Amino acid sequence: MWKQLNSIRYMYIRSHLYGLVLNTFILLSILLSIYVWFQPEWLSAGAILLFTFLYLGVGFFMALYAGFRSSGDLKQRLDYISTMITQLSRGKLSSRIYFHESDEIAAVGDELNVLGEKLEQQKESLMKLADEKSELARSAHKAATIEERQRLARDLHDAVSQQLFALTMMAQAAMKIFDRDPDKAREQLEEITQMALQAQTEMRALLLHLRPVHLSGEPLTEGIASLIEELKQKCMIDFDLQVDEVEQLPTTVEEQLFRVVQEAFSNILRHANASEVKVEITHDGEEIFLHIADNGIGFDTEEKKTNKASYGLKTMRERCEEIGGTYSLRSRKGEGTHIDLCIPINVGEKEAEG
Structure with a gap:
C-alpha cells in the first residue's frame, strides 16, 4: 500500500494537489483582502466560501487527471x-532501448545502450579467451603426454631393451659352450640371472610412472602406504614409513607430493641399489616436511647435473x-641419498574445488 503511494504516478498527483492547496490559499487571501479593504457589494463572505469550495472541488479532480496524464509517459x-x-542482468x-525525446531519461537510455554494447564485447572476448585457454590446456596435456611417452620409450630402449638383447646373446653363447665348458656356461648363467634381476628392477621402476597421477580420493599418507605395500611384494627393500596425520591438505599439494614420492622410489629402484628406504612426513602447523632417504650407492651431485639420469631429480x-616449497638433495658415493622437501601450508584450510 505504502509502496504504491510512493510511486512516480502518486508523486505527480501529490505535487498537483500541493499546488492546488497553495493556489487556494493564495486566492483566498486575495479575496479576503479585497473584502476587507474595499467591501464590494458583489463580494460577500458566503460568495468567498462558495467560490473556494468550488475551486477546491474542481481543482481536486483536475489535479488527479493531470497527475495521471503527466506521469503516465x-x-x-x-x-x-x-x-x-x-x-542485461539476465x-x-x-x-x-530508444527514446524520441532528448531529455535526461533519454540520456540514461543511451548510456544503458553503450553499457550493453561494452558488456557484449567483453562477453565475446571472455568466450574467446576461454576457448583459447581450453585449447592451450589440451595442447599442454597432449605435449606432456607425448613427452612422458618419449621418456618411457627412451628409458625402455636405453635400459630394459638393451639388457634383454644382452641376455639373449649371453644365453645363446651359454648354450653353445655348455657341453664343452660347463663351468664357463655356469658363470654366464649367473651373469644372466643378475642381468635379468636388473632388468626386472628397471621395469618395476618404469611402471611406477604409469600409475595414476591422482590419489583417487585417498589421503596422501594412505596413498604412500599403499604404494610401499605394493613395492614390498615386488622387490627386496625394507621400507620404513613414519607419518604425522595431516588433515584437509589441498588436493594439489597431495598430488604433487605423491608424484615426488613416486619419482624418488623410481630412482631408488633403478640407480641406488639400496636395501633400506626411509620416508618421513611431519608438520608443525604451518609447513609440511617430506624426508626420503636410502642406504644405496649414492652419487656425485655435480656429475649428476650433466647426466641425463638427473631428469627425475629435476622433475x-x-x-x-x-606448490611453493623448497627442495634439498644430499648424496655422496657410498653414503646413500637424502631428499628433503618443505612445503608451506595452512593445515585445516581445504582447497576450494572447481
Whole structure:
C-alpha cells in the first residue's frame, strides 16, 4: 500500500494537489483582502466560501487527471529502462532501448545502450579467451603426454631393451659352450640371472610412472602406504614409513607430493641399489616436511647435473617449486641419498574445488 503511494504516478498527483492547496490559499487571501479593504457589494463572505469550495472541488479532480496524464509517459519510459536493466542482468546483452525525446531519461537510455554494447564485447572476448585457454590446456596435456611417452620409450630402449638383447646373446653363447665348458656356461648363467634381476628392477621402476597421477580420493599418507605395500611384494627393500596425520591438505599439494614420492622410489629402484628406504612426513602447523632417504650407492651431485639420469631429480624439484616449497638433495658415493622437501601450508584450510 505504502509502496504504491510512493510511486512516480502518486508523486505527480501529490505535487498537483500541493499546488492546488497553495493556489487556494493564495486566492483566498486575495479575496479576503479585497473584502476587507474595499467591501464590494458583489463580494460577500458566503460568495468567498462558495467560490473556494468550488475551486477546491474542481481543482481536486483536475489535479488527479493531470497527475495521471503527466506521469503516465514518464512511468512508461522508466519501465522500459527497468526492463532493459533486467535483461542485461539476465545475460541478454543484445537488448537496446530508444527514446524520441532528448531529455535526461533519454540520456540514461543511451548510456544503458553503450553499457550493453561494452558488456557484449567483453562477453565475446571472455568466450574467446576461454576457448583459447581450453585449447592451450589440451595442447599442454597432449605435449606432456607425448613427452612422458618419449621418456618411457627412451628409458625402455636405453635400459630394459638393451639388457634383454644382452641376455639373449649371453644365453645363446651359454648354450653353445655348455657341453664343452660347463663351468664357463655356469658363470654366464649367473651373469644372466643378475642381468635379468636388473632388468626386472628397471621395469618395476618404469611402471611406477604409469600409475595414476591422482590419489583417487585417498589421503596422501594412505596413498604412500599403499604404494610401499605394493613395492614390498615386488622387490627386496625394507621400507620404513613414519607419518604425522595431516588433515584437509589441498588436493594439489597431495598430488604433487605423491608424484615426488613416486619419482624418488623410481630412482631408488633403478640407480641406488639400496636395501633400506626411509620416508618421513611431519608438520608443525604451518609447513609440511617430506624426508626420503636410502642406504644405496649414492652419487656425485655435480656429475649428476650433466647426466641425463638427473631428469627425475629435476622433475622432483619442479613439482616442489610448483606448490611453493623448497627442495634439498644430499648424496655422496657410498653414503646413500637424502631428499628433503618443505612445503608451506595452512593445515585445516581445504582447497576450494572447481
